[in-house]
Amino acid sequence: MSAAKTATKRYAMTVDTRQCVGCKACVLACKAENAVPDGFCRQWIVEEIRGEFPKLSAEIRSERCNHCTDAPCVKNCPTGASHVNEGGVVLVTHHKCSGCKACIAACPYDARFVHPEGYVDKCTFCLHRVQKGLQPACVGVCPTGTLTFGDASDPESAVSAQLRERSSKVNHPESGAGPNVHFLV
Amino acid sequence: MNALLEATTTRTNPGIDPSLHIWGWEIVVYLFLGGLVAGIFVLAAALELKSGEKPRGTALRLMPIVALGLISVGMGALWLDLAHRLWAWRFYLFFHATSPMSWGAWILVLIYPVGLLLGLGSMNDEQRAWLRGKTPGALRGLLTTLFGWADGRRRGILVTSVAMGVALGIYTGLLLGTMPSRILWNSAVLGPLFLASGISTGAALLLLLPLEESERKTLVRWDAVAIVAELVLIALMLLGFATSGEVGQWAASQFLGGPYTAVFFSCVVVLGLLVPLVMEAIEAKRHLPFATILPVLILTGGLALRWILLTAGQHSAFRFLP
Numbered sequence: 001m002s003a004a005k006t007a008t009k010r011y012a013m014t015v016d017t018r019q020c021v022g023c024k025a026c027v028l029a030c031k032a033e034n035a036v037p038d039g040f041c042r043q044w045i046v047e048e049i050r051g052e053f054p055k056l057s058a059e060i061r062s063e064r065c066n067h068c069t070d071a072p073c074v075k076n077c078p079t080g081a082s083h084v085n086e087g088g089v090v091l092v093t094h095h096k097c098s099g100c101k102a103c104i105a106a107c108p109y110d111a112r113f114v115h116p117e118g119y120v121d122k123c124t125f126c127l128h129r130v131q132k133g134l135q136p137a138c139v140g141v142c143p144t145g146t147l148t149f150g151d152a153s154d155p156e157s158a159v160s161a162q163l164r165e166r167s168s169k170v171n172h173p174e175s176g177a178g179p180n181v182h183f184l185v
Numbered sequence: 186m187n188a189l190l191e192a193t194t195t196r197t198n199p200g201i202d203p204s205l206h207i208w209g210w211e212i213v214v215y216l217f218l219g220g221l222v223a224g225i226f227v228l229a230a231a232l233e234l235k236s237g238e239k240p241r242g243t244a245l246r247l248m249p250i251v252a253l254g255l256i257s258v259g260m261g262a263l264w265l266d267l268a269h270r271l272w273a274w275r276f277y278l279f280f281h282a283t284s285p286m287s288w289g290a291w292i293l294v295l296i297y298p299v300g301l302l303l304g305l306g307s308m309n310d311e312q313r314a315w316l317r318g319k320t321p322g323a324l325r326g327l328l329t330t331l332f333g334w335a336d337g338r339r340r341g342i343l344v345t346s347v348a349m350g351v352a353l354g355i356y357t358g359l360l361l362g363t364m365p366s367r368i369l370w371n372s373a374v375l376g377p378l379f380l381a382s383g384i385s386t387g388a389a390l391l392l393l394l395p396l397e398e399s400e401r402k403t404l405v406r407w408d409a410v411a412i413v414a415e416l417v418l419i420a421l422m423l424l425g426f427a428t429s430g431e432v433g434q435w436a437a438s439q440f441l442g443g444p445y446t447a448v449f450f451s452c453v454v455v456l457g458l459l460v461p462l463v464m465e466a467i468e469a470k471r472h473l474p475f476a477t478i479l480p481v482l483i484l485t486g487g488l489a490l491r492w493i494l495l496t497a498g499q500h501s502a503f504r505f506l507p
Contacts, residue, residue, distance in 0.1 A: 040199070076283070076286065095272075096272075098276065100276075107366055175365060176365060177366075
């Protein structure tokens with residue numbers, strides 16, 4: 001991959017709300033892959049039911065850190081532990097984190113938590129796997145093909161195609177943070 | 186639009202769910218003491234700049250040094266709040282201009298030398314002799330040098346003290362005010378509001394101490410100005426929320442009819458601001474000082490302001506919007 005293309009890489013994820021059945025395999029795969037401690041999760045399932053009985057509609061969403069383009073957590077981190085890595089992925093350098101929790105307060109999606117070891121933890125888009133050419137654990141395990149991960153700046157990527165061809169939304173666009181997890185509706 | 190009937194989530198992360206509760210009493214204590222110390226710095230320096238002479242009362246002379254003790258207690262509370270306390274030094278390997286907490290960490294370091302010089306310069310000969318007597322011999326030379334700086338650059342130190350106090354007071358508010366995801370904190374008015382409250386609580390603490398009559402009169406007058414400023418800023422904050430679209434209107438509703446209305450208006454606005462303001466008016470007109478109750482009400486109101494805003498802010502997030 002050329003240096004110019006690497007510099008503009010923008011990792012993103014789509015979640016097809018028409019496919020997701022809320023089986024939580026993504027949640028468990030993430031916990032296993034990233035050794036997330038008991039009682040905590042880096043991603044989660046939201047089931048939202050709207051309407052008035054009997055005219056109801058349900059939406060199931062697999063949610064996680066949105067790796068925002070203008071991430072408030074990174075802006076509010078006083079030690080530089082929260083930072084933007086390859087492809088716009090927002091990471092926390094554990095040994096730089098003092099556990100002040102400013103990033104947790106700043107996150108519009110409540111995607112961060114304090115790891116029992118004292119640092120703030122969250123979804124990494126499994127960058128350690130992506131750098132080896134693998135998919136994030138949640139994407140790899142999803143049995144219904146709900147999740148798609150890729151480079152949104154590459155028009156040939158599956159993520160770009162989905163965002164071009166399907167209607168989509170993001171959670172709380174009013175946050176102004178520029179989330180990069182898109183929900184196909 | 187259809188009414189939302191049900192939303193369930195499997196997430197139960199500690200500190201996050203069901204609503205944010207990452208910051209507790211430690212941050213309330215810090216924000217309160219930070220404001221108080223900011224107020225003491227501004228008032229102690231401004232009193233001397235106004236009168237052109239050093240404070241006469243013993244209490245006022247020693248107040249800058251006491252303030253350093255108070256901010257140390259506040260920093261201790263901050264340290265207790267850290268999830269990784271041994272990593273606190275990480276704040277001082279980095280400066281992040283977009284992080285109010287980073288600004289605050291460095292302001293807290295700069296407060297110490299400024300407060301020390303302000304305090305040393307405020308001491309009279311008797312107090313200086315006592316301090317010299319208690320200082321180990323090897324450090325007496327340094328102490329003499331510091332006294333020389335404190336006296337020789339007095340005006341510069343006073344102006345710097347006011348500036349540092351203002352910076353400390355404003356930053357404690359902006360720490361919360363720059364969090365876009367907490368709807369109830371998301372107002373730049375919190376900066377000047379916490380500064381005005383800090384000046385008022387600082388004045389209240391000084392009013393609890395034995396003061397010269399002229400010093401007390403000036404402090405009561407300045408405190409009344411700070412209280413009026415607080416009332417105006419609270420009104421502006423609520424007005425700003427109420428006129429800024431759906432998200433802001435929800436924020437305003439929390440204080441105007443919502444769950445925080447009673448506690449905010451009773452503890453902060455009425456008991457912490459309006460009643461003390463009336464007492465100060467009576468003191469000015471009738472020369473009837475409310476020696477204890479006035480400062481106690483102001484201090485309690487200042488603590489309540491921070492406690493309520495900290496709690497209410499953590500319970501406000503985009504996902505709670507109707």
